[in-house]
Amino acid sequence: MSRPDQRPKRLKVGTRLTVTVEALDASGLGRGRVDLASGSAPVLVEDGLPGEVGEAVVLYAGRTPVLRLLRRRRTAAERRAQPLCPRWTPRSPCRLMHLCRTAQLEFKRARVRAAFAAHGIEVEVAPVEAPSPPLGWRASATFIVARHKGTVVLGAYRRRTHVVQPMEACPLHEGPITRAALALRTILEAQSLPLANPQPPVASDDACGGPGEPAALLEEARGGPPGSAASGPAADGLKYVAMRASGAGRVAVALLSPSGRLPGADRVAEALRAAVPAVASVSLGHSGPGDVIFGDGALVPLAGEVAIEEVLGGHRFLLTPRLFFQVNRLAAEYLHGRAKAAAGGGCILELYAGVGALTLRLAGEAQRVVAVERVGPAVRAARQAAAEAGLAERVHFIEADAAALFSGDARRLQEALGGRGSAGAAVLNPPRKGCAPAVLDGLARLGVPRIVYVSCNPDTLARDVARLCAAGYGCVRAEPVDLFPESEHVEVLAVLERTGSAASGPA
Known part of the structure; x- marks a missing residue:
């Protein structure tokens, strides 16, 4: 056993170890320890809950390694829940979905x-x-637009990667946003609108947030799933789509490109409003540099008005997808x-x-x-x-x-x-x-x-x-x-x- 001030030898990706989960960190990851010949090492554990012990595989071997539990010898059954989303994995944005509702609220109180x-x-x-209920509460969404094997994807980056995960049917979103996102994806495929970054790495599995099998996990940890290399950004291509839904079920949509120009955007706007009557507004605007969603300049209406009406606290507000409003x-x-x-x-x-x-x-x-x-x-x-x-x-x-x-x-x-x-x-x-x-x-x-x-x-x-x-x-x-x-x-x-x-x- 090493002295307390010695750092254990760096772990290798793919190594399997027995891990004991002691707590959850502020991001919802399990915090635990593994026993090595060089000493006891702190680790983070995907899908691990306090009190659980089991076999895990090393996914990332940094200063604090990240492991994924594969088989549990002891489980925290009273805290664990069946995720409400069938596509959920421990790498999904909704990181606490494997916790029961009571345990989620206890975690957040302890976090504060x-x-x-x-x-x-x-x-x-x-x-x-x-x-609010646990699903269907999110009144706004921002999607990265990509193309994978001829199919348009509206998604978000997986945690710690630039791999795009499809998110058109996320159950956290309000229904009008989901319907608008699915319809827009179909329209973009039919009209071949230019994309700003058409071929970034796109997830090849259906899981929300990351693959579940050990082989796929290790493949992504070593550089992501196979796919076409990302091409250089096109200034006049669609990069992001932002949506905002109102309590009355109306939806405002903003199409964002690096230049603020988008050939064929008018046709897309009209087709979307025809396909989804709840879409009251489609506008065009600039995306920001890098991963910044909104750039400078106002949104330009393509179909309908730029803003939709929202009522909160008995007061009426006119909102665009660009303005901040609680989700x-x-x-x-x-x-x-x-x-x-x-x-x-x-x-x-x-x-x-x-x-x-x-x-x-x-x-x-x-x-x-x-x-x-x-x-x-x-x-x-x-x-x-x-x-x-x-x-x-x-x-x-x-x-x-x-x-x-x-x-x-x-x-x-x-x-x-x-x-x-x-x-x-x-x-x-x-x-x-x-x-x-x-x-x-x-x-x-x-x-x-x-x-x-x-x-x-x-x-x-x-x-x-x-x-x-x-x-x-x-x-x-x-x-x-x-x-x-x-x-x-x-x-x-x-x-x-x-x-x-x-x-x-x-x-």
């Missing part, structure tokens, strides 16, 4: 607790609320209600407001909401929604980057709030990367008595909460919401209250 504990924050984490309608309704209850009335400062879905919910009882958002089209959509709801006088929108506002234009924010100390609460809903330090420090200088922080990333949430706690706040509770059923992701609402004296306000 661990994130706070890593930053030394003691807070009561409530049980995870699950407002789970039922869970978003619940989450916004909890945020509204936590924020209370008075004057509320909202940062990262998006198209105003939470803004208008807050404005229902608040005296005034000052909403900050940097994306111009989102601000325009939010203003229109506020006007239609009769709330324009109670909501003041600022089109600006939140960090830049606190760093260089704090007086503009103070004037909108009516003077320092006039905001009774601040509501934050940043992207996964969290808030810039300038935003957190600026809030502390304002001395806002309560902060309601909504996040889809427990790690960056805990990091930002720790910074706010150091500036005089205390985290009083955390409420996880299962906005992304069957996956390892979780949304969290954290409530902070001022416990120390506020620093001097911005100059």
Whole structure:
């Protein structure tokens, strides 16, 4: 047995070992150990649950090897479930589908607790609320477009690869998106539309997320399944398709190419609307560089209007596939209600407001909401929604980057709030990367008595909460919401209250 500070000899792909699974990591992979002649080595285990022991094969031999369980000697039967999708494998995007529903929610609660504990924050984490069913909840989808053996594929990259996995019939998607995706695939095959990257490696099996047999697993681990080499990207070819469905069953579709041009796109748009009456909008736009989906420039309508109508919280919004909007309608309704209850009335400062879905919910009882958002089209959509709801006088929108506002234009924010100390609460809903330090420090200088922080990333949430706690706040509770059923992701609402004296306000 090696000393604790010695690193065991590197494992080789294809080696079979006995593994003991001890826990799940933050991504839902099993975390376990294997005993080697050189010592005990930590490993990650696909399809492994805590307490399971069995034979596994090495798929990736990096700093922390990844193994796949092949045969279990001991199984965690009380936690394991039959996946709801027949194409599921441990490499699918919905990584927790092999866990029973109760175990999924326990995992997500523990995930939030661990994130706070890593930053030394003691807070009561409530049980995870699950407002939506586990399937058919996803109201938006983005597909990579490829061609394999003459067949068009609308898919997504498998984990840790650039192998395209067909995803047209994913059961997480709402029905209108699935019907539109399947029809579009047939139309693209019939009309031979040019593709930006027509022949990337495409999965040759039907499993969602990866093959299941050991031989196929090892083949993919060593470089992917056989197929034509990827050709150079064509600027005028279709690269991505983005779809958004409304609660009324209407669908907006965006066709994206690197140049923003796509020969034959008009014919495809008309054919899609004829085949699927629920498709209310088809538009054309630029894809971004590399793997960035949306590039610069507005979407150009090909058939119908660019936007579709969505109703959330009793308010009407006009959405395009490009604008951010929560993907789970039922869970978003619940989450916004909890945020509204936590924020209370008075004057509320909202940062990262998006198209105003939470803004208008807050404005229902608040005296005034000052909403900050940097994306111009989102601000325009939010203003229109506020006007239609009769709330324009109670909501003041600022089109600006939140960090830049606190760093260089704090007086503009103070004037909108009516003077320092006039905001009774601040509501934050940043992207996964969290808030810039300038935003957190600026809030502390304002001395806002309560902060309601909504996040889809427990790690960056805990990091930002720790910074706010150091500036005089205390985290009083955390409420996880299962906005992304069957996956390892979780949304969290954290409530902070001022416990120390506020620093001097911005100059």
